[in-house]
Amino acid sequence: MAPDIAALTEARDRAVTLGATLRLDRSDDPDEPLYALADPMGHTFCIFVA
Structure with a gap:
């Protein structure tokens, strides 16, 4: 979970850096x-805003 859109994007970038595929x-x-x-x-x- 992410608190806002900016954190959502950061979490996605981090996951991709660690080997995840969008x-x-x-x-x-x-x-x-x-x-x-x-x-x-x-x-x-999933990573989502909550």
Whole structure:
């Protein structure tokens, strides 16, 4: 979880730096901004504003 859009973007960048792959970008969704990513083994996870 991230407290705001800026932190959401930072968390996405950090995850990608650590080997995650971006699967879905919904950062512009006004109701539920999020990124769906996959770890290096292919397991999907989300980072969202809460």
